[in-house]
Amino acid sequence: MPEILSKDQLISIANEYGTPVYVYHAEKITEQYHKLQSAFNQSNTRFFYACKALTNINILKHIRSLGCNIDCSSINEVKLAVHAGFEKENILYTSNGIAFSEIEEAVSLGVNVNIDSLSNLEKFGAKYGHSYPVGIRLRPNIMAGGNLKISTGHEKSKFGIPIEQMDRILSLVEQYQLHIVGLHIHTGSEIKDVSVFMKVADIFFDLVPHFPELQFLDLGGGFKVPYKEEEAGTDVPLLGQKVGEVIQKLKDTYQRDFQAWFEPGKFIVSECGYFITQVNVLKQNGQISIAGVNSGFNHLIRPMFYDAYHRIENISNPSGTKQLYTVTGNICETDTFASDREFSEIREGDLLLFYNAGAYGFEMGSNYNSRFKPAQVLVSKGQAHLIGKRDVFEDLLRNQIEL
Numbered sequence: 001m002p003e004i005l006s007k008d009q010l011i012s013i014a015n016e017y018g019t020p021v022y023v024y025h026a027e028k029i030t031e032q033y034h035k036l037q038s039a040f041n042q043s044n045t046r047f048f049y050a051c052k053a054l055t056n057i058n059i060l061k062h063i064r065s066l067g068c069n070i071d072c073s074s075i076n077e078v079k080l081a082v083h084a085g086f087e088k089e090n091i092l093y094t095s096n097g098i099a100f101s102e103i104e105e106a107v108s109l110g111v112n113v114n115i116d117s118l119s120n121l122e123k124f125g126a127k128y129g130h131s132y133p134v135g136i137r138l139r140p141n142i143m144a145g146g147n148l149k150i151s152t153g154h155e156k157s158k159f160g161i162p163i164e165q166m167d168r169i170l171s172l173v174e175q176y177q178l179h180i181v182g183l184h185i186h187t188g189s190e191i192k193d194v195s196v197f198m199k200v201a202d203i204f205f206d207l208v209p210h211f212p213e214l215q216f217l218d219l220g221g222g223f224k225v226p227y228k229e230e231e232a233g234t235d236v237p238l239l240g241q242k243v244g245e246v247i248q249k250l251k252d253t254y255q256r257d258f259q260a261w262f263e264p265g266k267f268i269v270s271e272c273g274y275f276i277t278q279v280n281v282l283k284q285n286g287q288i289s290i291a292g293v294n295s296g297f298n299h300l301i302r303p304m305f306y307d308a309y310h311r312i313e314n315i316s317n318p319s320g321t322k323q324l325y326t327v328t329g330n331i332c333e334t335d336t337f338a339s340d341r342e343f344s345e346i347r348e349g350d351l352l353l354f355y356n357a358g359a360y361g362f363e364m365g366s367n368y369n370s371r372f373k374p375a376q377v378l379v380s381k382g383q384a385h386l387i388g389k390r391d392v393f394e395d396l397l398r399n400q401i402e403l
């Protein structure tokens with residue numbers, strides 16, 4: 001039985017903590033991590049949760065308690081990981097476009113680092129030489145992912161060192177005796193096709209002879225999860241099997257062992273999250289009514305920013321007659337959550353439940369329109385815990401200096 005929260009429990013959380021509210025389900029996170037572990041039991045694979053998806057400290061602590069590692073995109077995320085109790089060897093800082101000072105800070109904390117530019121690689125070599133093991137983030141020129149905004153491996157992408165500059169990389173490695181322990185490629189998000197990961201593995205395969213101290217091949221994150229009911233995600237068991245084969249082939253070819261690393265964000269936390277809003281107003285608009293909820297892209301930006309689809313249900317009137325609605329927010333900006341979709345009859349005051357709200361939901365939220373960021377609740381072992389307070393008016397002025 002997959003881990004899901006009951007509608008009754010979600011309604012009672014909305015009643016207790018108010019709306020809009022994000023609700024996360026700890027056991028669903030556990031289930032997702034166990035899926036990865038069992039799919040990859042053929043290889044010595046390590047998973048680093050890409051925490052930019054959701055950084056609430058209680059979520060990080062729960063993920064740590066599972067034995068999962070953590071991938072960070074900023075030095076502050078590294079510090080949050082340390083705060084959550086992750087050991088330095090289980091923290092990875094995959095940088096992109098950052099100042100060298102952040103890399104120095106990461107080194108002083110003793111965490112794993114992937115470097116993504118020739119200039120930082122050169123500075124790293126000049127300062128640390130062979131003394132600190134490091135990974136290199138490459139850009140493979142592979143187009144993959146849900147849409148252009150979340151594709152990071154193509155030839156116009158800013159991410160990683162273009163693979164055609166391998167000669168420059170190798171001459172820096174030689175000049176500074178860099179201690180290269182890993183190669184990293186993250187091609188994007190929502191990659192359903194296992195063969196994309198296998199293309200990355202092929203690229204790594206040919207590069208191994210250039211890096212005699214190599215220990216891990218980091219294939220990034222980006223596993224697709226189902227957002228629509230009938231949709232399929234990445235075939236994780238198949239990916240696990242293929243990665244096992246590649247690692248074995250590497251072992252046979254080069255007579256030594258390698259680890260595969262992955263950095264899943266969405267896969268671990270997307271489905272654990274629910275977002276509950278309440279309908280403020282209904283407007284009759286010909287055949288399709290508009291249901292305006294007490295939220296907007298200030299709380300969930302994915303539909304407007306990525307054209308993302310979120311499944312939404314009217315949990316207050318599940319057996320009402322089906323009708324078409326467009327669901328919009330309440331900010332002064334076009335903020336459509338769903339267009340011309342069928343819902344059971346929506347009345348003012350009804351609760352609309354958004355699915356897949358764990359990843360890049362609250363985390364990408366803002367106070368735009370001077371609205372409060374929502375409360376966050378974690379359900380663990382059947383108990384609901386408040387893990388993030390809704391803003392109050394003082395929060396809007398907190399960092400402002402009134403002259």
Ligand SMILES: *Cc1c(COP(=O)(O)O)cnc(C)c1O
Binds near residue numbers: 052223267
């Ligand atoms: C964002 C990101 C991830 C996670 O992507 P998901 O689609 O959430 O799995 C992994 N690695 C890197 C380097 C990233 O930037």
